[in-house]
Amino acid sequence: MIQQVEDPAVEVHDLTVTYHKKPVLWDIDLTLPRGAIIGIIGPNGAGKSTLIKSMMNLIPHSSGYVRIFDSNIDEVRPQVSYVPQKESVDWDFPASVMDVVLMGRYARLGLFKRPRKADREVALDCLKKVGMEAYKSRQIAQLSGGQQQRVFLARALAQEAEIYFMDEPFAGVDAATEKAIIGLLREMSEKGKTVVVIHHDIQSALEYFNWIVLLNMRLVASGPTQETLIPSLLEETYGGKLTLLAEVGNLMHKKEFTGRDKR
Amino acid sequence: MGQLWEFLSFAEPNIRYVTFGSILLCSSAAVVGSFIFLKKKALVGDAVAHSVLPGVCLGFILAGNKNPILLIAGAFVTGWLSLVTIDYISARSKIKEDTAIGLILSVFFGIGILLLTYIQHSGNAAQSGLDHFLFGKAAAMVSDDVNIFGGMAFVLIIAVALLFKEFTLISFDVDFAKTIGFPVKGLELVLTTLTVFAIVAGIQAIGVVLMAAILITPAAAARFWTNNLRKMIFLAAAFGGFSGLAGAYISYIAPAMPTGPWIVMVISVIAFFSFFFAPQKGIVMKLISRRAMAHQIQEENVLKLLFQLGQEDKNYFQQRSVGDIQARRPFNTKLLLSALERLKKQGFLEKGDDRWQFTQAGQKKGARMVKLHRLWEVYLTRYLRIAPDHVHEDAETIEHIITPDLEAKLEKLLEYPVKDPHESDIPYL
Numbered sequence: 001m002i003q004q005v006e007d008p009a010v011e012v013h014d015l016t017v018t019y020h021k022k023p024v025l026w027d028i029d030l031t032l033p034r035g036a037i038i039g040i041i042g043p044n045g046a047g048k049s050t051l052i053k054s055m056m057n058l059i060p061h062s063s064g065y066v067r068i069f070d071s072n073i074d075e076v077r078p079q080v081s082y083v084p085q086k087e088s089v090d091w092d093f094p095a096s097v098m099d100v101v102l103m104g105r106y107a108r109l110g111l112f113k114r115p116r117k118a119d120r121e122v123a124l125d126c127l128k129k130v131g132m133e134a135y136k137s138r139q140i141a142q143l144s145g146g147q148q149q150r151v152f153l154a155r156a157l158a159q160e161a162e163i164y165f166m167d168e169p170f171a172g173v174d175a176a177t178e179k180a181i182i183g184l185l186r187e188m189s190e191k192g193k194t195v196v197v198i199h200h201d202i203q204s205a206l207e208y209f210n211w212i213v214l215l216n217m218r219l220v221a222s223g224p225t226q227e228t229l230i231p232s233l234l235e236e237t238y239g240g241k242l243t244l245l246a247e248v249g250n251l252m253h254k255k256e257f258t259g260r261d262k263r
Numbered sequence: 264m265g266q267l268w269e270f271l272s273f274a275e276p277n278i279r280y281v282t283f284g285s286i287l288l289c290s291s292a293a294v295v296g297s298f299i300f301l302k303k304k305a306l307v308g309d310a311v312a313h314s315v316l317p318g319v320c321l322g323f324i325l326a327g328n329k330n331p332i333l334l335i336a337g338a339f340v341t342g343w344l345s346l347v348t349i350d351y352i353s354a355r356s357k358i359k360e361d362t363a364i365g366l367i368l369s370v371f372f373g374i375g376i377l378l379l380t381y382i383q384h385s386g387n388a389a390q391s392g393l394d395h396f397l398f399g400k401a402a403a404m405v406s407d408d409v410n411i412f413g414g415m416a417f418v419l420i421i422a423v424a425l426l427f428k429e430f431t432l433i434s435f436d437v438d439f440a441k442t443i444g445f446p447v448k449g450l451e452l453v454l455t456t457l458t459v460f461a462i463v464a465g466i467q468a469i470g471v472v473l474m475a476a477i478l479i480t481p482a483a484a485a486r487f488w489t490n491n492l493r494k495m496i497f498l499a500a501a502f503g504g505f506s507g508l509a510g511a512y513i514s515y516i517a518p519a520m521p522t523g524p525w526i527v528m529v530i531s532v533i534a535f536f537s538f539f540f541a542p543q544k545g546i547v548m549k550l551i552s553r554r555a556m557a558h559q560i561q562e563e564n565v566l567k568l569l570f571q572l573g574q575e576d577k578n579y580f581q582q583r584s585v586g587d588i589q590a591r592r593p594f595n596t597k598l599l600l601s602a603l604e605r606l607k608k609q610g611f612l613e614k615g616d617d618r619w620q621f622t623q624a625g626q627k628k629g630a631r632m633v634k635l636h637r638l639w640e641v642y643l644t645r646y647l648r649i650a651p652d653h654v655h656e657d658a659e660t661i662e663h664i665i666t667p668d669l670e671a672k673l674e675k676l677l678e679y680p681v682k683d684p685h686e687s688d689i690p691y692l
Contacts, residue, residue, distance in 0.1 A: 077443060077444035106440075141490065
């Protein structure tokens with residue numbers, strides 16, 4: 001069940017991504033609708049983070065291409081916001097909550113310029129939206145996991161982007177934070193923003209997302225939630241890796257087979 | 264003493280030059296080093312420092328004398344080459360970064376020593392003093408050197424000030440920096456170039472062997488004192504500058520001494536002091552607050568016990584001996600006595616003929632401790648479904664950290680229970 005859409009927010013065309021010559025994503029071909037809350041779901045090692053990172057061109061593609069709002073990513077960077085996994089940074093870094101949220105304004109500021117008063121006000125506003133304004137001067141080392149996630153979200157909001165890529169924003173957060181985040185996502189979607197979220201829990205996915213991408217090294221399904229979150233497709237996604245696919249991948253890794261790589 | 268005065272009066276122009284030069288070099292290295300420290304690349308800094316030696320020697324061979332421009336150019340080239348090689352090896356082979364750093368550091372430094380020995384035996388009279396590049400000799404700097412190295416240091420500080428926001432971002436979250444379209448590769452390149460510059464600027468005063476210390480140690484020491492990046496960098500610069508000053512002084516009063524080791528000694532003392540005595544993060548301060556916590560726990564346990572005894576005898580203000588208390592709970596006598604004395608000082612107990620009794624305030628505090636203990640036991644049995652005979656140990660710890668705020672929440676949540684899981688009364692005042 002792979003449904004394509006007209007005038008998509010994201011178009012992934014025949015994308016293959018390799019890691020040390022070993023394909024981790026095979027021939028992904030999908031389109032994501034604008035203004036939707038999209039869940040990317042699959043088992044560990046399915047390549048979910050790799051997919052969104054290659055959508056933003058953080059990881060080189062072996063073949064295929066990605067277009068965002070029908071443009072090359074580099075032309076629309078200011079409209080793209082990324083919320084990395086919170087474990088990807090060192091929270092012992094000497095910075096305050098406000099410092100981190102202000103980073104969301106850097107794209108607009110450009111090089112050399114310092115944040116202006118207006119940027120501080122936007123940042124403070126975003127902290128309010130995630131319920132963290134009382135913590136603006138707090139050291140990031142003193143935050144709980146849920147609070148760290150909220151700070152990352154506030155930083156993304158401060159970018160005032162059109163499309164948001166979030167890597168497991170619900171991982172390791174408390175119930176109150178989860179509720180606050182999903183409330184925000186819905187609000188963003190109502191304003192026409194597109195939100196792409198990597199998610200683990202199938203139960204809540206049914207309720208949270210209106211578009212689902214099922215992934216396990218290859219694309220299993222992409223379509224409206226009701227049509228994709230069905231037992232047969234979930235079975236296909238979680239029913240283990242395709243052994244032949246994995247074996248071929250391992251062989252390519254071992255032989256340093258470069259046939260697919262762009263030169 | 265006379266020497267110190269002569270030094271501090273800066274009567275001699277050369278002292279003035281060398282001193283200001285050293286301060287500027289060391290503080291600029293500390294400023295750039297702060298980002299190396301935050302990016303956890305301390306070892307890379309060390310490798311680059313060692314790798315500039317062959318370049319210095321090649322510069323000398325080419326020039327035939329100690330022309331600072333050629334020496335710097337040579338140092339810059341091999342310093343850079345070492346970085347590129349480390350990156351290449353760790354990206355393209357199975358060798359991990361730490362091994363690549365170790366390899367490159369020793370290979371480049373080895374070549375440097377070979378070249379240095381060759382120059383020393385070449386009979387070139389201009390070579391005398393080249394070996395100062397190993398361990399540094401601030402006093403050997405002449406005004407031209409100071410102008411060049413000091414100028415480089417000044418440029419470094421300006422560059423970091425201009426790119427402060429960008430360097431902060433690539434140190435904290437490099438992927439995010441890429442997604443917002445920052446030229447991350449270019450910025451990394453600038454930061455690396457500045458690092459090599461800082462090292463090259465410092466080789467005459469500090470020497471290649473110990474240069475890494477002045478890059479990293481000031482930042483590491485400053486991190487203990489503050490959580491604010493700007494303050495951290497200013498502090499690092501101040502620590503670096505002070506050790507530069509000390510190095511220049513020593514180089515002046517003891518001309519036979521290399522400067523580098525002395526600068527490293529001074530900055531290390533600052534680092535050790537920070538490690539032990541910085542508020543909050545220092546080891547000693549942590550020990551002090553842990554001791555205060557241990558005292559508080561002992562005191563609260565004594566008050567709780569006296570209250571329990573009073574509850575049983577229906578007389579809270581009875582005088583009790585140390586033996587009475589220990590009969591109920593085997594406190595260590597010495598610890599118990601000191602806890603009792605402290606409680607007396609705090610006004611929670613009174614003492615008469617080696618017997619102790621509650622004051623009003625003490626009885627109230629004792630009641631609170633018993634209440635917290637028993638409330639927590641109720642909470643554990645009710646909400647975590649833990650068997651009543653398993654809750655005591657946990658409550659022994661938790662009772663000491665419950666704040667009045669949590670206490671109120673707990674009471675409300677449990678609806679003011681009157682009995683704990685062991686059927687003892689919960690006292691409310």
